[in-house]
Amino acid sequence: EDQVTQSPEALRLQEGESSSLNCSYTVSGLRGLFWYRQDPGKGPEFLFTLYSAGEEKEKERLKATLTKKESFLHITAPKPEDSATYLCAVQAWRTQGGSEKLVFGKGTKLTVNP
Amino acid sequence: ETGVTQTPRHLVMGMTNKKSLKCEQHLGHNAMYWYKQSAKKPLELMFVYNFKEQTENNSVPSRFSPECPNSSHLFLHLHTLQPEDSALYLCASSQDVGGVQPQHFGDGTRLSIL
Numbered sequence A: 001e002d003q004v005t006q007s008p009e010a011l012r013l014q015e016g017e018s019s020s021l022n023c024s025y026t027v028s029g030l031r032g033l034f035w036y037r038q039d040p041g042k043g044p045e046f047l048f049t050l051y052s053a054g055e056e057k058e059k060e061r062l063k064a065t066l067t068k069k070e071s072f073l074h075i076t077a078p079k080p081e082d083s084a085t086y087l088c089a090v091q092a093w094r095t096q097g098g099s100e101k102l103v104f105g106k107g108t109k110l111t112v113n114p
Numbered sequence B: 001e002t003g004v005t006q007t008p009r010h011l012v013m014g015m016t017n018k019k020s021l022k023c024e025q026h027l028g029h030n031a032m033y034w035y036k037q038s039a040k041k042p043l044e045l046m047f048v049y050n051f052k053e054q055t056e057n058n059s060v061p062s063r064f065s066p067e068c069p070n071s072s073h074l075f076l077h078l079h080t081l082q083p084e085d086s087a088l089y090l091c092a093s094s095q096d097v098g099g100v101q102p103q104h105f106g107d108g109t110r111l112s113i114l
Helices: none
Strands: A003-007 A010-015 A018-026 A031-036 A046-050 A057-059 A062-066 A070-075 A084-092 A108-113 B006-007 B010-013 B017-027 B031-038 B044-050 B053-058 B064-070 B075-079 B087-094 B109-113
Touching: A003 A084, A010 A018, A018 A031, A018 A084, A031 A070, A046 A057, A046 A062, A070 B087, B006 B087, B010 B017, B017 B031, B017 B087, B031 B075, B044 B064, B044 B075, B053 B064
Parallel strands: A010 A108, B010 B109
Antiparallel strands: A003 A018, A018 A070, A031 A046, A031 A084, A057 A062, A062 A070, A084 A108, B006 B017, B017 B075, B031 B044, B031 B087, B044 B053, B064 B075, B087 B109
16 A cells, blocks of 8 residues: 655744755655645645656755655755645556555644744 | 635535535646545545546545536535534646646635534
8 A cells, every 4th residue: 555654743943944854655656756835724735746766856945855765855944934734745656446646645844933 | 826716715514414615727627636634634535537527436425425517617515424524625636637747726625514
């Protein structure tokens, strides 16, 4: 069964204090890994898609990386507006009769204090 | 503002009521999804529609009845719900169900069952 585990569950940073969020996954064959940001009272907002080990994507202060077992979301010099819950999801190759639905982790709640 | 609009944003109903959730997407996508998001749990896929045809029902109880009249609109009809059905219900859309494509989410309907 496909599984996604995100750590830590919650993270508090001071403004400017860089850190990383982890997404570990177990899938039969990875087609893609997605990162989303979710603000309170809002739906998830798409950030990145990663397709293969070694790939990296960047957007402002965020950089996502991918290995064969996990993905990291690196946050460089975060600001208070980066506070949100960050969700990771994987899409696996369809096995016979199986589904390519996204499997989500529980998320990491990031708080950046000024 | 996202390209996926959900109404109502909040809904309180008794266990014997019948209500409907509405989702509309303005992204020109062909696939639409219903998810349930409960506290401390990952997003749970409920239903998938591709070109108006249901392609997935993730063992959802029959008290939830989806309807997709066209590729831009998706409904979730609710009847005889249970207290454990209280959650955030999210609608999402993607270009279609093939390939590795990000899903774009609405801001959800917060449902409370009395």
